[in-house]
Amino acid sequence: MSNAKDDDAVAGPVPVAPVDAGPVLAADGTPLKRSLSRALRRQKGRALLLIAPLLIFVLVTFIIPIGSMLFRSVENDIVANTLPYTVQELASWDAETGEIPSEDVFKAMYDDLFLSAEAKRHTRLGSRLNYEQTGMSSLFRQSGRGIDDLAGDAEDALEDAVPAFGDGETWYALMNAGAGEGNTSLLSNVRGRIGRLNDGLASADMDFVPSAEIAAVLPRTARTYTEWAVYTVTEDERVPADNDPWELVSLALVEELKTADLSGLSGDQAALLRQAQAVEFDIPPYSETFAEIDDEWVTIIPWETIQTHSSKYTAGYFLNAIDAQKTPDGYEWQPEEKQILLTLFGRTLFMSLMITGSCILLGYPVAWLLANLPASKANLLMILVLLPFWTSLLVRTSAWKVMLQSQGVINDVLVWIGLVDDANRFVMINNQFGTIVAMTHILLPFMILPMYSVMQTVPPTYLRAAKSLGATNWTAFWRVYFPQSVPGIGAGSILVFILSIGYYITPEIVGGTTGVFISNRIAYHISSSLNWGLAAALGSILLVVVLVLYWCYDRIVGIDNVKLG
Amino acid sequence: MKLMKTLLASSALTAAASVGVAQDMSNEMTIVSWGGAYQNSQLKAYVEPYVEMHPEVTVVWDESSNEAVAKLRAMNEADNITWDLVDVVAADAIRLCDEGLAMEYDPDELLLEGDDGTAASEDFGDLIVSDCFIPQIVYSTTFGYRTDMVPEGVDAPDEICDVFDLETYPGKRSLEKRPINNMEWALLCDGVAKDEVYDVLATAEGQDQALAKLDTIKDSVVWWSAGADTPQLLADGEIFMGSTYNGRLYSVIEEQNQPVGMMWDAQVFDLDGWIIPTGLEDAEQARVEHFLAFATDTKRLADQANYIAYGPARLSSAPLVPENMKQHMPTDPENAKNTFVYNYLFWADYRDDIDARFQSWLAQ
Numbered sequence: 001m002s003n004a005k006d007d008d009a010v011a012g013p014v015p016v017a018p019v020d021a022g023p024v025l026a027a028d029g030t031p032l033k034r035s036l037s038r039a040l041r042r043q044k045g046r047a048l049l050l051i052a053p054l055l056i057f058v059l060v061t062f063i064i065p066i067g068s069m070l071f072r073s074v075e076n077d078i079v080a081n082t083l084p085y086t087v088q089e090l091a092s093w094d095a096e097t098g099e100i101p102s103e104d105v106f107k108a109m110y111d112d113l114f115l116s117a118e119a120k121r122h123t124r125l126g127s128r129l130n131y132e133q134t135g136m137s138s139l140f141r142q143s144g145r146g147i148d149d150l151a152g153d154a155e156d157a158l159e160d161a162v163p164a165f166g167d168g169e170t171w172y173a174l175m176n177a178g179a180g181e182g183n184t185s186l187l188s189n190v191r192g193r194i195g196r197l198n199d200g201l202a203s204a205d206m207d208f209v210p211s212a213e214i215a216a217v218l219p220r221t222a223r224t225y226t227e228w229a230v231y232t233v234t235e236d237e238r239v240p241a242d243n244d245p246w247e248l249v250s251l252a253l254v255e256e257l258k259t260a261d262l263s264g265l266s267g268d269q270a271a272l273l274r275q276a277q278a279v280e281f282d283i284p285p286y287s288e289t290f291a292e293i294d295d296e297w298v299t300i301i302p303w304e305t306i307q308t309h310s311s312k313y314t315a316g317y318f319l320n321a322i323d324a325q326k327t328p329d330g331y332e333w334q335p336e337e338k339q340i341l342l343t344l345f346g347r348t349l350f351m352s353l354m355i356t357g358s359c360i361l362l363g364y365p366v367a368w369l370l371a372n373l374p375a376s377k378a379n380l381l382m383i384l385v386l387l388p389f390w391t392s393l394l395v396r397t398s399a400w401k402v403m404l405q406s407q408g409v410i411n412d413v414l415v416w417i418g419l420v421d422d423a424n425r426f427v428m429i430n431n432q433f434g435t436i437v438a439m440t441h442i443l444l445p446f447m448i449l450p451m452y453s454v455m456q457t458v459p460p461t462y463l464r465a466a467k468s469l470g471a472t473n474w475t476a477f478w479r480v481y482f483p484q485s486v487p488g489i490g491a492g493s494i495l496v497f498i499l500s501i502g503y504y505i506t507p508e509i510v511g512g513t514t515g516v517f518i519s520n521r522i523a524y525h526i527s528s529s530l531n532w533g534l535a536a537a538l539g540s541i542l543l544v545v546v547l548v549l550y551w552c553y554d555r556i557v558g559i560d561n562v563k564l565g
Numbered sequence: 566m567k568l569m570k571t572l573l574a575s576s577a578l579t580a581a582a583s584v585g586v587a588q589d590m591s592n593e594m595t596i597v598s599w600g601g602a603y604q605n606s607q608l609k610a611y612v613e614p615y616v617e618m619h620p621e622v623t624v625v626w627d628e629s630s631n632e633a634v635a636k637l638r639a640m641n642e643a644d645n646i647t648w649d650l651v652d653v654v655a656a657d658a659i660r661l662c663d664e665g666l667a668m669e670y671d672p673d674e675l676l677l678e679g680d681d682g683t684a685a686s687e688d689f690g691d692l693i694v695s696d697c698f699i700p701q702i703v704y705s706t707t708f709g710y711r712t713d714m715v716p717e718g719v720d721a722p723d724e725i726c727d728v729f730d731l732e733t734y735p736g737k738r739s740l741e742k743r744p745i746n747n748m749e750w751a752l753l754c755d756g757v758a759k760d761e762v763y764d765v766l767a768t769a770e771g772q773d774q775a776l777a778k779l780d781t782i783k784d785s786v787v788w789w790s791a792g793a794d795t796p797q798l799l800a801d802g803e804i805f806m807g808s809t810y811n812g813r814l815y816s817v818i819e820e821q822n823q824p825v826g827m828m829w830d831a832q833v834f835d836l837d838g839w840i841i842p843t844g845l846e847d848a849e850q851a852r853v854e855h856f857l858a859f860a861t862d863t864k865r866l867a868d869q870a871n872y873i874a875y876g877p878a879r880l881s882s883a884p885l886v887p888e889n890m891k892q893h894m895p896t897d898p899e900n901a902k903n904t905f906v907y908n909y910l911f912w913a914d915y916r917d918d919i920d921a922r923f924q925s926w927l928a929q
Contacts, residue, residue, distance in 0.1 A: 123663035340925035
């Protein structure tokens with residue numbers, strides 16, 4: 001509807017809407033639908049404003065951090081960001097042939113690795129690829145160390161022949177566009193690249209623009225020099241003209257001058273370059289250089305690994321999380337002796353159910369007592385239930401250690417009264433039993449409190465009425481009381497189950513080897529192996545499992561039946 | 566020409582600014598360490614003397630070294646480094662260096678010469694296992710055993726392979742819940758020569774072999790994950806023998822007077838030291854470097870040995886270690902008859918791989 005018509009409607013007397021045409025209008029003449037939705041929107045806006053502080057708080061401190069952590073489970077741009085040219089060149093290589101990649105790939109790798117070694121990013125990439133292929137970490141670390149030997153020799157040869165190249169200003173004058181035409185697209189490409197490499201923006205101001213003339217004749221030299229210049233300005237905060245560029249630039253120059261056609265150039269620069277053309281330096285094939293650093297480079301293994309894992313997003317972490325892996329031949333299960341995570345998921349679920357079950361069994365009578373004893377006694381009991389809450393988790397767990405260990409309190413008592421032979425003490429700790437006992441104790445209040453608050457609302461008269469109608473104690477309880485306490489059991493169970501599925505510290509201390517949870521593995525990958533991608537994938541799976549179980553619970557029991565009080 | 570001038574002027578300004586800041590040192594320093602007796606030895610040996618000389622400095626301790634790697638990575642991503650100096654084991658230092666989270670340094674520039682005039686890079690020598698790692702102490706992981714649980718008529722255990730000998734030495738053992746060290750010991754006791762251990766361990770068959778050896782005692786093993794576990798288990802009489810850090814055993818034996826004996830055979834040497842996080846403010850970094858030069862000099866490192874049984878990382882400190890402590894040092898010739906050196910590069914590569922196998926083996 002156009003504005004003009006609105007204005008008419010407001011200005012004129014209340015129009016009599018034709019019966020069969022046009023929308024229903026409100027008192028002020030605007031269409032009813034719109035005025036309604038406007039009113040509603042205002043209301044919603046007000047409501048939103050009221051909850052805004054909480055919403056923003058939850059968003060900033062909870063949703064965003066968790067979201068960004070979980071996002072790591074698929075993020076994989078480190079390969080393409082660190083080795084962009086290699087990845088590009090490798091795209092056309094086919095591992096099936098069994099032959100190592102072409103010289104172009106090695107050359108691209110040389111440039112990429114040189115730059116990433118300068119930026120100290122190659123080791124990080126090595127650790128990333130090591131998750132997929134053992135040995136990549138040391139391969140990259142070693143290569144980063146050996147990579148500048150060849151380029152260093154080239155620089156020495158160049159500077160011996162033309163000493164002017166030992167001076168940063170010569171380079172700068174040669175490569176900078178100055179008054180001539182600049183190649184800005186090369187510059188912005190390089191800025192983008194350095195930015196991605198360092199997870200930041202390489203947008204610092206600089207006066208350098210690579211000369212278009214030089215970039216046309218000596219593309220690799222221009223590119224590597226620009227990379228150096230951008231890196232120097234943004235990372236080291238130094239001025240390109242005052243500094244000698246990387247050895248890599250000399251290498252690129254020496255190599256390109258062997259075949260370059262300098263006829264289009266004139267002036268001092270051309271003279272300098274012609275002088276440099278006379279440098280005698282044989283550049284061995286790059287594959288040989290790499291083979292010298294490590295034989296591994298002339299096998300297809302590293303190349304295959306890089307190619308397989310070069311995409312920006314990866315399913316690799318999720319595959320690892322379910323004991324599978326992505327190989328050049330597709331997806332396959334991990335070798336059996338390395339499968340552990342599915343077992344742990346299964347065990348976590350099983351033990352959480354066991355803990356929830358034993359909490360129900362132990363908690364129900366206590367909650368019933370709490371709800372039915374006279375107030376003074378109930379209060380005392382309540383304090384006993386709450387007491388563990390006020391004790392540190394670590395203390396409670398360690399106390400169980402003292403109780404359960406083979407020289408511990410329980411075993412000592414059993415030996416003392418002669419129930420158990422001294423040589424055959426019970427093994428009650430560092431196994432599933434220990435974890436279940438300790439966690440049941442720790443989580444019990446979470447079961448008792450919701451049960452108690454629901455039971456309190458059950459009128460005692462119902463039981464009496466049932467009995468007066470002839471029900472036995474059991475029937476009265478089972479048919480009348482119990483169904484009314486189910487919402488409390490539901491609430492307690494959800495609480496205990498969800499808490500226990502993510503429990504970490506107690507299984508770590510008393511779980512031994514058979515009583516640990518998936519969360520212990522997540523902690524390992526977060527804090528010691530630093531494989532955050534895998535940790536995020538495991539966490540995501542755990543989250544999804546909990547949500548699915550919650551959904552099932554809703555379908556079967558109905559979430560409306562859960563009461564916390 | 567105008568461009569040149571601007572560039573020169575701006576670079577001169579930057580240079581002047583950096584010199585100006587370098588003289589200006591921050592007066593607060595957050596040091597991250599392990600807590601307990603070890604942190605106390607650092608406090609007594611160099612933090613207190615340093616603060617006495619420079620009363621304007623306040624030192625804040627953070628006992629987070631065991632999760633330093635993960636925390637530093639998180640701080641780095643949030644671009645908010647709140648730590649100035651972090652004490653980590655060498656393997657973690659290598660990781661931090663790999664990740665670009667620790668600063669590379671030049672030993673001869675940052676650290677002082679030894680008392681005997683040797684350059685720092687030589688005085689520390691091979692112990693500088695990473696470009697970011699400033700070594701502090703040498704410690705070892707070794708075994709302790711309950712002297713009162715040695716079966717009658719049998720000599721006390723004195724060889725690593727006694728750990729695997731359940732017939733002569735029945736009883737529980739405690740081993741660390743990770744493959745490192747355990748795999749090496751298992752191979753050593755399965756007849757693999759010391760210098761071939763890592764070659765063997767690099768193969769799937771070698772890993773099988775090590776796990777098969779560990780299988781023979783698996784039912785008698787309590788697995789520990791905190792350094793305090795084994796001393797506690799020994800004191801409780803829960804285990805007959807167990808591995809842990811030698812300093813922990815020292816305090817069980819000498820300070821708590823428990824009936825525990827040391828077994829130095831095939832002890833695994835490891836290193837602990839400092840790293841400086843990357844991305845510090847200039848003033849903070851200047852302070853840290855100033856402190857480090859003091860804290861890692863010959864005398865200070867030797868002093869530390871007064872408070873804990875770990876060997877100083879400087880060669881020149883060794884003669885200054887007090888006589889009564891020498892016998893407890895892992896590096897003492899009497900104790901170091903048969904030692905094993907932790908291979909950092911091997912474990913950097915194989916850690917995840919072997920750990921997956923080891924954990925899966927444990928869960929079986």
